[in-house]
Amino acid sequence: MKILQKKLTILIAFTAIFLGFLLPAFAQQNAQSVYNSTVDLINCETIRFIHREAGRAEIANNMMCTSFESILKSIPEDEGSTTAKVAKDIDAYKTKFKADGDLAAQLDAIIAYVNKKIEAKPRKGNVADFKQKLQDYKTDALDNMSGASTTTTNTVTPAPTGTNDAAIDEDTETEDNVAMTPTETTTKSGTDWLGWLSLIISLLSLGLSAYLYSQLGKLREMTSRPVLQPADNDGNKPRGPLVNESAANYQLIETKMYQEIAKLGREFDEKLAAVTASTGYTQPENFSGREEKKSDFLPTPVDQADAPIVTTAQRQPEPEPVQEEEKPLPVVLEEVVEEPVEDEEETEDEPEPVVQNTVRSDNADVIAPLSYSTSNVEEEEDETIALPDYKYVGLPLADGSFSPESFTDMPQEESLYEVEMYEDVPNKAFFSPLQYPEILEKTLADPEQYLAPCCMFLNEADGKQNITVIEEGRLRRQGERWYIYEKARIRFD
Numbered sequence: 001m002k003i004l005q006k007k008l009t010i011l012i013a014f015t016a017i018f019l020g021f022l023l024p025a026f027a028q029q030n031a032q033s034v035y036n037s038t039v040d041l042i043n044c045e046t047i048r049f050i051h052r053e054a055g056r057a058e059i060a061n062n063m064m065c066t067s068f069e070s071i072l073k074s075i076p077e078d079e080g081s082t083t084a085k086v087a088k089d090i091d092a093y094k095t096k097f098k099a100d101g102d103l104a105a106q107l108d109a110i111i112a113y114v115n116k117k118i119e120a121k122p123r124k125g126n127v128a129d130f131k132q133k134l135q136d137y138k139t140d141a142l143d144n145m146s147g148a149s150t151t152t153t154n155t156v157t158p159a160p161t162g163t164n165d166a167a168i169d170e171d172t173e174t175e176d177n178v179a180m181t182p183t184e185t186t187t188k189s190g191t192d193w194l195g196w197l198s199l200i201i202s203l204l205s206l207g208l209s210a211y212l213y214s215q216l217g218k219l220r221e222m223t224s225r226p227v228l229q230p231a232d233n234d235g236n237k238p239r240g241p242l243v244n245e246s247a248a249n250y251q252l253i254e255t256k257m258y259q260e261i262a263k264l265g266r267e268f269d270e271k272l273a274a275v276t277a278s279t280g281y282t283q284p285e286n287f288s289g290r291e292e293k294k295s296d297f298l299p300t301p302v303d304q305a306d307a308p309i310v311t312t313a314q315r316q317p318e319p320e321p322v323q324e325e326e327k328p329l330p331v332v333l334e335e336v337v338e339e340p341v342e343d344e345e346e347t348e349d350e351p352e353p354v355v356q357n358t359v360r361s362d363n364a365d366v367i368a369p370l371s372y373s374t375s376n377v378e379e380e381e382d383e384t385i386a387l388p389d390y391k392y393v394g395l396p397l398a399d400g401s402f403s404p405e406s407f408t409d410m411p412q413e414e415s416l417y418e419v420e421m422y423e424d425v426p427n428k429a430f431f432s433p434l435q436y437p438e439i440l441e442k443t444l445a446d447p448e449q450y451l452a453p454c455c456m457f458l459n460e461a462d463g464k465q466n467i468t469v470i471e472e473g474r475l476r477r478q479g480e481r482w483y484i485y486e487k488a489r490i491r492f493d
Contacts, residue, residue, distance in 0.1 A: 031145060035097050038107060038141040042134055043090040044071050046114050049130050050083050053123055086117060103145060107138045252435045255469055259432065262471075388420040392434070396453055401481040411436065416443060416450055419475065429475040432488055433467055440467065444492075456487045464492035 044065030051060035051074070064070040068091045075084045093110045111134045118127060391407040392415040408415065416439065420430045433443060433451060443450040447461045454473055473488030 031099060031103060032097055034141050034144045035103060035106065036094050038137055039090065039094055039110060040065060040068060040071070041137045042110055042114060043068065043087055045130070045133055045137070046090060046118070047071055047074065047083060047087055049118065049125060050086070052125055090114065104138065104142060107141060111135070111138065249436075251466065255435065259469060259472060263430075388422055391419040391421060393417050393419055393431075395450065396484065399483075400453070401483045402475070404480055411439070415439065417454060420472075427477045429477075429482065430472040431475055432469045432472045433490065435467060443467070447492075451490070454484060454487055455490045458489060458491045461492040466493040467491070468493055 044063060048060040048063055051057070051063075056076075059074055063074045068087070071087055072084060075087065090110065090113070093106075093113075097106065111131075114134065115131060118130065391409065392411045393402055393406050393408070394412075394414040394416050396402055407419065411434065416434060417431045418434050422429075431454065433455065434440075444461060444464065444467070447457070451457070451461075451467075458470065468491045469488060470491055471489040473484060474486040475482045476485045477483075
């Protein structure tokens, strides 16, 4: 989990650094795009004014101001050293753009240069309107930077042409002063899309970081959950989960081991009581089930003073081995002893024979012989220990019962208890509190809510960090529901 947290921290830091570089770059690119388009508009308007002054109103009206190249195409070849030079000088201001500079001041510098060029010679056209047009371009550029950009396209109806050159010149002068009225069409432009793109990317990055941070808790829970055992070669399903190697899970294994030992002890007592009842055997006074002392089963040592002493003289000498000639070994056939077969009528009336099993030891008078029926032994040898089927469940209902839908095969967020069910005992089950770290922390925080409905406390839970199950609780099925008829006995450590 620490590695995952480090990766998430690095991702958030990288996102912040990336946005720190990305947003200024987008803003700079947007500002430069607005600046370049405004320079082209100023350049186009200047060349139009020069064309009209030179009597080429038709060229001025048909100019395409989409780029600097389209402006150059409208200039005649014989004016490459004059009008074309002015257009190139204005376009050169694009290379002087400064991202950290004031956009209005940089546009003012271009407008001042153009006005100086126009005012250098006496003009026939309306210079004041020309200057106002340049100021309008500047205003539109500043509005574009604030998100309210407009583009203006001028459409002028070309003047009628006369029959001779003199008429063309007169009409051109009249159009320059009176007839030419530009029609402005205002449309929204998308030059500020880079700003919106940067905002969307930043929001997505923040959302991704928040999502990854919210997944930390789920990932921590998933890594702490047990992993299912894989199915064996026969395709059988796993019986239980694999336990993670941690201190808390080792403690859980130890607790489960003690519970299994106690359960086997109870089964041993029940079977021993059944055998004793069927044979009439009574236990000695010093035998108390599984709580007997170890010394009760050990033979009493024989006193060396009471043991007979055998001297060397009393021992018979061993006969010397007699060497015999080697002879072929005879084939010895195994003698088959047939037991007498009794009549069927007699076997039906006679009781089943009882085998007497006597424990051989030097203290044979202490341990009484144990007699049992051979039929019971055969039945016990055929019995197999049924493995439990583990289920997981949360809090019971108000009547202290669990519905079949509340049992799950794997621990869930609301799971609080582990239930052991056996196929050979379909109406009974055992349960105990779950002791996974997250569940243990929740149950110890409020034991009255999560443990009291199903458990009996042997001590107070104040300040305790672990739970020891002294005795498992028991469930009994009535109909389709499981009811608690004996609470689990637990101790807080």
